[in-house]
Amino acid sequence: MPQPFPSGASPLLVFDFDGVLVDGMAEYWWAARSAALRLAPGLDLPTVAPPAFARLRPLIHQGWEMVLMAAELARPDLQLARLLGDYGSAVAEALQRWGWDATLLQECLEQVRAEAIAADLPAWLGLHRFYPGVVERLRGLAHEGVDWAVLTTKGGVFAGQILAAAGLEPWALYGHEHGSKPAVLRQLLKRRDPVWFVEDRRPTLEVVRADPELAPVRCFLVSWGYLGPDDQRDLPAGIGWLEPARFAAPLADWI
Ligand SMILES: [Mg+2]
Incomplete structure (x- = not known):
């Protein structure tokens, strides 16, 4: 089986929760x-x-x-x-x-x-549902030896309950109590490289992109979730567009 990242370690995938993994x-x-x-x-x-x-x-x-x-x-x-x-x-x-x-x-x-x-x-x-393909893709990451984390503005305990009910165990889970998303990403970059960040809120990705310390973080905006009507338009170079087919594909195809 070909290695998707022959030149280095596989990324740590950091997922926003609401609007990326779960529709609540x-x-x-x-x-x-x-x-x-x-x-x-x-x-x-x-x-x-x-x-x-x-x-x-x-x-x-x-x-x-x-x-x-x-x-x-x-x-x-x-x-x-x-x-x-x-x-x-x-x-x-x-x-x-x-x-x-x-x-x-x-x-x-x-x-x-x-x-x-x-x-x-x-x-x-029962008031929550995972978006189609998400549970399978996250389980697949575990089999591929790829670590994934959750970074949410929700209370961590609530996201944890929903993940646990689906039998999903992230490498780490950060809720609002751990600080802002850029602050958590800065800490993560000290421990892991590369870090990929997957969001459905464009302004959050733009804040990350504007932070020089977070330049190494690769950003993705998902096509599902709670997007505004113009969020997909004129995406800057540093923010990738992630549709369900690409999300389901091997990580090497995301870039
Ligand atoms: Mg979201």
């Missing part, structure tokens, strides 16, 4: 809605995710923002176009309007999740 849209809405109702019990929110929530998802970076967006979607005078068009400013204004901060929202979200896991783990797991 049903769970995001359920958890965001539950947390928002805990903080503002009078909110009128549908039990099924409204389409606007899916449109906001590509803009959402950290879990607490989902809770804030759920509350915003309950406002009858919400201007969705403005929210989509200037998300950063709208988030700051919404925090002020509700009198909440990121820590409060994140803690409430994680409490809702922890309680759901304690009460009925299979039901909570």
